[in-house]
Amino acid sequence: MSLKYGVLGLLKAEPLHGYEVKNRFEAMLGGTWDVNIGQIYTTLQRLERDGLVRPVGARGDRGKQSYELSPAGQKALDDWLAQPDSGPQQLHEEIYVKLLLATRIANGDLKGMLARQKRAYLQRLRDLNRLEERARRDGRIDLARLVRGALLHTEADLKWMDELSSERFGTEGAKTE
Amino acid sequence: MDGRIVVGAFRDGGGENRMSELVRVTDITKVYQGGITGALNGVSVTIEQGEFTAIMGPSGSGKSTLLNLVAGVDRPTSGTVVVGGTDLGKLGEAGLARFRRDHIGFVFQFFYLLPNLTALENVLIPAQLKGDPASGRARELLERLGITDVANRYPARLSGGQQQRVAIARALINNPTLLLADEPTGALDRRSGDQVMELLGELHREGQTILLVTHDAKLATRHAARVISVVDGKVVDDARLESPERAASDVIRVRSEEASR
Numbered sequence: 001m002s003l004k005y006g007v008l009g010l011l012k013a014e015p016l017h018g019y020e021v022k023n024r025f026e027a028m029l030g031g032t033w034d035v036n037i038g039q040i041y042t043t044l045q046r047l048e049r050d051g052l053v054r055p056v057g058a059r060g061d062r063g064k065q066s067y068e069l070s071p072a073g074q075k076a077l078d079d080w081l082a083q084p085d086s087g088p089q090q091l092h093e094e095i096y097v098k099l100l101l102a103t104r105i106a107n108g109d110l111k112g113m114l115a116r117q118k119r120a121y122l123q124r125l126r127d128l129n130r131l132e133e134r135a136r137r138d139g140r141i142d143l144a145r146l147v148r149g150a151l152l153h154t155e156a157d158l159k160w161m162d163e164l165s166s167e168r169f170g171t172e173g174a175k176t177e
Numbered sequence: 178m179d180g181r182i183v184v185g186a187f188r189d190g191g192g193e194n195r196m197s198e199l200v201r202v203t204d205i206t207k208v209y210q211g212g213i214t215g216a217l218n219g220v221s222v223t224i225e226q227g228e229f230t231a232i233m234g235p236s237g238s239g240k241s242t243l244l245n246l247v248a249g250v251d252r253p254t255s256g257t258v259v260v261g262g263t264d265l266g267k268l269g270e271a272g273l274a275r276f277r278r279d280h281i282g283f284v285f286q287f288f289y290l291l292p293n294l295t296a297l298e299n300v301l302i303p304a305q306l307k308g309d310p311a312s313g314r315a316r317e318l319l320e321r322l323g324i325t326d327v328a329n330r331y332p333a334r335l336s337g338g339q340q341q342r343v344a345i346a347r348a349l350i351n352n353p354t355l356l357l358a359d360e361p362t363g364a365l366d367r368r369s370g371d372q373v374m375e376l377l378g379e380l381h382r383e384g385q386t387i388l389l390v391t392h393d394a395k396l397a398t399r400h401a402a403r404v405i406s407v408v409d410g411k412v413v414d415d416a417r418l419e420s421p422e423r424a425a426s427d428v429i430r431v432r433s434e435e436a437s438r
Contacts, residue, residue: 031426118406119416125398126418127428135425143425150429151395158394162235166408 200224205256218410231397234407282348286363338369
């Protein structure tokens with residue numbers, strides 16, 4: 001997703017200017033999504049151009065302009081919320097590419113790679129567990145839920161490493177070319 | 178929390194030095210007749226006092242067997258198990274029973290409370306075997322674990338989470354050197370399981386040495402900074418994990434700056 005729906009969702013509650021959108025967005029995500037103010041302004045301009053938000057009130061000090069959701073923006077937001085997250089699964093991690101390459105390279109040291117990756121996932125689980133604990137302690141239940149999702153994903157990745165570790169690897173990758 | 182109970186102090190070192198090593202398992206094998214799963218094949222592991230260690234592996238990997246050997250409820254086919262300076266192989270049955278009573282607290286997946294005894298009576302059994310009335314400590318433990326109000330109930334009238342907390346109180350009544358837990362949340366719903374895990378973490382922070390067996394990597398890494406992986410009767414990894422305070426953004430990214438360009 002882009003920032004677009006995040007901005008629409010925040011404007012649903014009340015009109016906000018750019019900095020307020022940035023601050024609320026970052027607070028909501030608990031630091032797990034970097035945004036810079038430039039991105040926010042660009043997004044607001046595009047949303048205004050497309051008729052999904054409109055300026056409200058006069059420009060405040062230092063030219064701050066608040067925006068509110070238009071009826072079209074409201075509809076776009078509702079449609080997006082009602083839409084399940086589908087389409088191809090996004091795999092951002094290098095390990096997928098590393099594994100594909102390692103099966104094609106004679107000295108790919110797959111076993112070692114899997115063992116190292118397993119360790120890295122265990123460490124990530126440890127970090128996530130501690131983050132979840134801290135989020136709960138701080139009353140950030142929404143962040144704790146997000147972290148729980150990450151825990152389950154990482155557990156799946158770890159299980160995948162386990163499955164691969166029990167397999168025999170040849171040069172099967174070469175045959176697909 | 179006042180009236181807290183200090184756990185885990187190793188009182189009875191058998192004249193051994195007080196270095197931090199508590200368990201030393203050396204090259205143990207366990208062979209089961211008829212090829213039952215859970216065999217061990219050359220496992221060596223040491224556990225330090227005060228550690229929270231998780232033993233992780235799929236079912237049938239031998240992880241529970243390893244725990245049972247450390248607990249002295251089972252004997253290895255070959256190799257040695259030394260706990261707190263005591264070589265368990267040198268103990269007879271009576272000596273082994275005494276060792277278990279004095280040094281081991283064991284928590285199981287299915288609680289194993291005696292059905293015809295109340296919660297409090299269950300907690301008291303290990304102390305009574307020792308001739309120690311321990312009723313004051315039992316009350317403290319029940320209080321501490323939040324089960325005082327069900328002290329006089331029979332296990333059948335307790336929820337799973339309550340039964341497991343009674344079982345934990347029973348495991349702690351004799352101030353065990355080592356607390357062993359075999360899938361302690363396996364029969365619990367997530368909320369009760371979280372409470373049990375929270376409790377184990379608390380006990381560890383107070384100094385209790387804990388060995389947790391689980392197939393669940395999320396649980397293994399909750400409190401344990403060390404995760405030993407067992408597969409097909411062998412230790413395939415012994416990971417010592419770091420526990421720094423990390424900012425949320427260093428642990429998890431819903432979307433990074435770079436990716437959003």
